[in-house]
Each structure stands twice: as structure tokens, then as C-alpha cells.
Amino acid sequence: MPEHQRADARRNYSRILAVAEEEVAAQGANASLEQIARTAGVGSATVRRHFPTRRALLEAVSRERIEALVVRAQELTDQGDSRAALLEWLGDLVDYCVAARGLAAALAYDGDMADPLHQNSCAAKLEDSAGALVRRAERDGVVAAGVTVSDLITLVVGIVLATEHHPDAPGQANRLFGLAVAGLSPQS
Structure with missing residues (x-):
């Protein structure tokens, strides 16, 4: 995670990553990005901004x-x-x-x-x-x-x-x- 990001962007990244770890552990590599976004409390675009692929x-x-x-x-x-x-x-x-x-x-x-x-x-x-x-x-x-x-x-x-x-x-x-x-x- 880039250090030059705003504090809220760093928090979003950390929250998305924590949720993604749980979802991938449960669902595997095809875990739903939309579900990750919902659970993390962010929009899909925010997930894709941090993780473009x-x-x-x-x-x-x-x-x-x-x-x-x-x-x-x-x-x-x-x-x-x-x-x-x-x-x-x-x-x-x-x-x-x-x-x-x-x-x-x-x-x-x-x-x-x-x-x-x-x-x-x-x-x-x-x-x-x-x-x-x-x-x-x-x-x-x-x-x-x-x-x-x-x-x-x-x-x-x-x-x-x-x-x-x-x-x-x-x-x-x-x-x-x-x-x-x-x-x-x-x-x-």
C-alpha cells in the first residue's frame, strides 16, 4: 500500500484486504469482489482502485x-x-x-x-x-x-x-x- 495515500484511503485498503482475506479463505480465488466491497463498506470502484485486477x-x-x-x-x-x-x-x-x-x-x-x-x-x-x-x-x-x-x-x-x-x-x-x-x- 503506497504511503503517500490519504489516511482514509489507507484505512479502506486495510479494511478491504482484511475482508478479502476472509472471503478468499472461504470462497477461494473466485470470491466475489462485490461481496468484498459490501462487507468492507466501500463501493466496487474503491476495491478496483486499490486492486485493479x-x-x-x-x-x-x-x-x-x-x-x-x-x-x-x-x-x-x-x-x-x-x-x-x-x-x-x-x-x-x-x-x-x-x-x-x-x-x-x-x-x-x-x-x-x-x-x-x-x-x-x-x-x-x-x-x-x-x-x-x-x-x-x-x-x-x-x-x-x-x-x-x-x-x-x-x-x-x-x-x-x-x-x-x-x-x-x-x-x-x-x-x-x-x-x-x-x-x-x-x-x-
């Missing part, structure tokens, strides 16, 4: 979790086994995305990355912070050459979105993530 709102709602994942990637970067460190971080990403409805949608890529209004700042922060984990794992030969953080985020987002309505979403998401990591072939 749904992605901007989801990114703001997800900011704390993204920061926690950034810190976690930094903590794991120099720890022990590079494969275990990367898988631990990815497991945290899966768990956070399942627990925080809307986070997977905030990380999903959509079309025009050249348009600054539509750039995915959440995914970009994670790519920057987890890049060292992936590079180290690749250097150690435990991740295929050319695998990117973007690839891994896309994989996690797909799994989480596909299991979002499963009766045991966390269990199913983690099972499918484990399957993706292990591959389809039986272990010999």
Missing part, C-alpha cells in the same frame, strides 16, 4: 505466505542434501497452496507477462528466492538439467487446483506431488 487482490491476500516461502527458500539454500532441501521447500509450497485458498491461483501464470499490470509478482518472488535451490540441485545432478522454478511452481499450482475440491485436498495434493516427484515407474 483479481490477481492484484489475490497477490495482496497471499503476500504473507509468499514472504514466508521466500524466507524458507533462503533457509534451505545451504542446508545438507540439495534434493531434500528442494523437495522440502516444494512440499511447503504445496501445503501453503492447499491451506491458503487463492494462493495457487495467485501463482498461476496468465498470458501477457510483458504487461506490467498483469505480471505475476508472487511467482516472480518465489522464482528469485528458490532459484538457488534449483541451481544447486541441478549442479548436484539430482534435478534434470533445464528444470526451472517456474516449471515447479506450475506443477504445484496444477496439482493444487486439480485437487481443490477433493474431500481430502491436502492428502490428495501431497499424494499427487509425491507421484510427480517419484515418477510413474515402479521403484526397483
Whole structure:
């Protein structure tokens, strides 16, 4: 939130964000912007002035979790086994995305990355912070050459979105993530 805003605009932003966090937790990424505006006691135009796109709102709602994942990637970067460190971080990403409805949608890529209004700042922060984990794992030969953080985020987002309505979403998401990591072939 820009510091140069008037006090009432800062209050509106904070109120909208608090309501949005509750609505997204309850309804997921498609939470009604109109309902958020009504509950926050502001007009739809005020919500759109602060959050010009749904992605901007989801990114703001997800900011704390993204920061926690950034810190976690930094903590794991120099720890022990590079494969275990990367898988631990990815497991945290899966768990956070399942627990925080809307986070997977905030990380999903959509079309025009050249348009600054539509750039995915959440995914970009994670790519920057987890890049060292992936590079180290690749250097150690435990991740295929050319695998990117973007690839891994896309994989996690797909799994989480596909299991979002499963009766045991966390269990199913983690099972499918484990399957993706292990591959389809039986272990010999």
C-alpha cells in the first residue's frame, strides 16, 4: 500500500484486504469482489482502485505466505542434501497452496507477462528466492538439467487446483506431488 495515500484511503485498503482475506479463505480465488466491497463498506470502484485486477487482490491476500516461502527458500539454500532441501521447500509450497485458498491461483501464470499490470509478482518472488535451490540441485545432478522454478511452481499450482475440491485436498495434493516427484515407474 503506497504511503503517500490519504489516511482514509489507507484505512479502506486495510479494511478491504482484511475482508478479502476472509472471503478468499472461504470462497477461494473466485470470491466475489462485490461481496468484498459490501462487507468492507466501500463501493466496487474503491476495491478496483486499490486492486485493479483479481490477481492484484489475490497477490495482496497471499503476500504473507509468499514472504514466508521466500524466507524458507533462503533457509534451505545451504542446508545438507540439495534434493531434500528442494523437495522440502516444494512440499511447503504445496501445503501453503492447499491451506491458503487463492494462493495457487495467485501463482498461476496468465498470458501477457510483458504487461506490467498483469505480471505475476508472487511467482516472480518465489522464482528469485528458490532459484538457488534449483541451481544447486541441478549442479548436484539430482534435478534434470533445464528444470526451472517456474516449471515447479506450475506443477504445484496444477496439482493444487486439480485437487481443490477433493474431500481430502491436502492428502490428495501431497499424494499427487509425491507421484510427480517419484515418477510413474515402479521403484526397483
